[in-house]
Amino acid sequence: MKIQLASTLPFSPVQLDARHSEPQRTVGQLHFVEDGREYRLPVYQFRHSDNDVIHYQVAPSERLELNADHTLPATAANDSEAGAQRELVWVEHNDTLNYKPYAFLIMNAMTKLVGEWDGVVYRTPSGERMRESAFQATLQVVDACVCPKAGLWVMVNLTGETASVQSMNNPAVRQMGWVPVAC
8 A cells, every 4th residue: 555645734734623613723732640641732833932832722612531542431421511601722732731733643654554554434423334345545645624523634546456355356446434443
């Protein structure tokens, strides 16, 4: 399998969240521990001040608690917070914050995908699976999104041969869809 990057657009994935009136692109995640619990928070922008201090623009209402295995608990996607006031604030970097830029997360996830490719493309993130699977494929990564519950997904334009046993000639497959790459 080959992976191609169509542009740098996937490095700032769309944050899909019911709390957003319209989707917004994010540049990374902040990971931090508070009261013995680990949290993740999307970062919308970052800036450096004159004295080389980094500030991150975040929405505190979008803080998600992670389990010990770095997955989201079932209650993390609770829609009761969907009506919560979403205010963007600037947070100053400190030693308790671990910033993970999506550019690195996506490149690492795509590297892992090469070895773990199962040939499956989905119509939407965490949605219906497409009919055919393609193992000998070229994936052109077009865009990316982050779902609070389902993690990081990339939109791909797939070209390849089907994995169907019934087909003797393995016809070419062209699909536009979504592939999960990380939680």
